[in-house]
Amino acid sequence: MAVIWKEIAFVQDVALLSAQTAHDIGTTAAAGVATDASKHDHVHVLGAACVDNSTIANTAGVLSIKADGIGAAQIADDAVGSEHIEALSAALDFAGYQSLDMVIHQKSTAPTTPVVGKLWHDSDDQKLYICTSSSA
């Protein structure tokens, strides 16, 4: 049988398990300089630097799209369709641009909510109407 000599590990030679909280996820990976080792079930959280804070928010390690984080730069051309636009709650400023291929509201009866300036096209008599007075 061969002779075997085994080196005995001294405490300073081995990694002890750390009781320290694991570091946050960062933007530069690192080996660390600590002299103790992470337990295998340690948990990291997303660090503040993990998001650029312009579009994504990091609140206590929980990611979300930042309020007003989606700007014009983030919206793809033609991404906004009719289904995404709720009924207007303010006047829409056309800024001198054309409403292309627009169809006047088709109705067989006058709108139930008259507003001065409201247009509709009578689908029965084919006449165009505009409200000039909304008072009862």
Added chain:
Amino acid sequence: MADTWKEVAFVDDVASLSEYTAHDIGTEAAAGEAVDASRHDHVHILGSGTVDGTSIELNANALRVVADGVTEANIHDDAVGSEHIEALSANLDFAGQEAQEMVVHQATIGSPPTGVVGKWFQDSATKKLYVCTAKS
């Protein structure tokens, strides 16, 4: 008092502390195959596979929404309100759809909007409808 025998660890039975940079956060958890242990202050970064790159990307290892990353599929129905729509910078193509419940721009013939052929407004005093037919 009972006799107590403690097993002494040999060097090759225990983990030493690693000098290697920690692996990136991935999409599949793994125990790993290394024979050394992470120091407790090691730092991970988010791996490129943890974001899809089409809507969220890593910029200098920080998350952000991609330019043009918000597409039709990302926008909830009725999410876009008047407050989100700036004054138009191009013609709006109704593609034959109706402008429902639309109210014509209210102004006065004494102080009309900037003239553009085809622009119309209703005189808020006389209630007459005007359309621009020539721009000086």
